[in-house]
Amino acid sequence: QVQLVESGGGLVQPGGSLRLSCTPSVSIFTAYAMGWYRQVPGKQRTAVATISPGGNTDYPDSVRGRFTISRNNARNTIYLQMNNLQPEDTAVYYCFADFGRNSLSWGQGTQVTVSS
Secondary structure, eight states, X not given: OOOEEEEOOEEEOTTOOEEEEEEESSOGGGOSEEEEEEEOTTXXXXXXXXXXXXXXXXXXXXXXXXXXXXXXXXXXXEEEEEOSOOGGXXXXXXXXXXXXXXXXEEOOOEEEEEOO
């Protein structure tokens, strides 16, 4: 089992910022892809950001220009910088990684709440 430890969630006001971190128990060099999904209770998980081994990134229209995914190989960690957060960004955010196993690896989830 691959462990993905997430941190950085919390409560912020609209317009605020948070940075999420995700550190796997294996090297990120071995991942085919990594990123984050988010989920609101009663709804399907949707992709927020992905990054490829070559550094290519992808974002849905809902977060493009506000969210940035990056990685630090020395720290074996990926980050999601979230700026100008809005109430519709409220969700549980899950880090994922594809290590070529039978299924994707998932973090434990971290709650992001945007409210005034």
